[in-house]
Amino acid sequence: MSIVILKRVGEYNEADIQAILAEMLNSANLLNKIKSGSRVLIKPNLLSARNPNSAITTHPTVVSAVAKMVMESGAIPIIGDSPGGVAQRTKQVYSTTGISQLAQKLSIETISLEAKSAIEYKLPDGEILYVSRILDEIDCIINIPKLKTHSLVLTTFATKNLYGLVPGFRKSEYHKIYPTPTKFSWLIAELYQRVKEKVIFSVLDGIIGMDGDGPSAGRVRKFGIIAVSDSCSAMDCAIENLVGLSSHSPVVRELERRKLLPEFELNWFGEPIESIDDFKIPSNWLAHLAPSWLTRI
Numbered sequence: 001m002s003i004v005i006l007k008r009v010g011e012y013n014e015a016d017i018q019a020i021l022a023e024m025l026n027s028a029n030l031l032n033k034i035k036s037g038s039r040v041l042i043k044p045n046l047l048s049a050r051n052p053n054s055a056i057t058t059h060p061t062v063v064s065a066v067a068k069m070v071m072e073s074g075a076i077p078i079i080g081d082s083p084g085g086v087a088q089r090t091k092q093v094y095s096t097t098g099i100s101q102l103a104q105k106l107s108i109e110t111i112s113l114e115a116k117s118a119i120e121y122k123l124p125d126g127e128i129l130y131v132s133r134i135l136d137e138i139d140c141i142i143n144i145p146k147l148k149t150h151s152l153v154l155t156t157f158a159t160k161n162l163y164g165l166v167p168g169f170r171k172s173e174y175h176k177i178y179p180t181p182t183k184f185s186w187l188i189a190e191l192y193q194r195v196k197e198k199v200i201f202s203v204l205d206g207i208i209g210m211d212g213d214g215p216s217a218g219r220v221r222k223f224g225i226i227a228v229s230d231s232c233s234a235m236d237c238a239i240e241n242l243v244g245l246s247s248h249s250p251v252v253r254e255l256e257r258r259k260l261l262p263e264f265e266l267n268w269f270g271e272p273i274e275s276i277d278d279f280k281i282p283s284n285w286l287a288h289l290a291p292s293w294l295t296r297i
Contacts, residue, residue, distance in 0.1 A: 038076070047215055206225040225242075
């Protein structure tokens with residue numbers, strides 16, 4: 001059985017966050033998954049070159065707290081993502097989001113995943129799934145998603161954040177090949193099946209996040225939570241329950257269909273939040289649910 005742990009956290013205070021995360025991870029025996037001498041890819045959500053307070057990207061305070069725990073475990077942290085486009089654009093994203101500054105302060109390597117060659121996986125539909133070859137150069141991944149909505153697949157939490165392992169322009173190409181929520185969720189599940197064993201745990205930054213027209217044009221909200229889990233799919237399911245979705249996202253439903261959604265235990269550290277009220281879904285979401293012939297009228 002997997003585990004999802006949540007805690008109320010109101011501010012981005014790095015010392016407090018590091019202590020809180022250490023307590024949460026130790027309680028679930030997750031911190032000891034970081035082995036001394038191992039190379040650990042820290043994978044935040046770095047969608048675009050925006051200020052951390054815009055709630056579009058994982059806050060650097062959370063990334064720094066995780067990186068310090070990796071270093072204290074005797075492992076080697078590497079921060080990496082592929083926002084899309086060329087490596088030069090990724091450098092700009094890292095700088096604007098505060099990642100370059102924290103990496104320099106801690107003497108941590110940052111990498112542009114699109115600068116690596118790709119591993120090629122043949123998909124059941126005949127397409128090729130390209131994933132950054134960084135997977136061959138690391139021992140494990142710590143996934144640090146942001147709590148946000150997504151206009152195509154409703155939410156973008158832990159599982160969807162792994163789409164950043166797809167290098168550069170390939171991501172936009174797949175959006176053309178898999179343009180609907182169902183088809184794109186199928187692709188995300190195919191990716192997850194191939195990389196999930198590398199992910200030792202996920203840390204969700206939900207101190208501030210986004211609802212409405214995410215992942216970049218929604219409403220910034222103070223949700224005031226952090227979550228950790230050993231399962232991306234369990235974390236996604238738990239957070240979707242917390243925000244009160246009437247039905248799960250197509251990604252979670254596809255993972256459940258494939259039996260990639262495990263049973264999980266949900267624990268709160270401290271006072272729980274029963275639900276997050278007034279969580280707005282993307283304004284185009286109902287149109288996605290309509291039959292294709294109806295949207296052409």
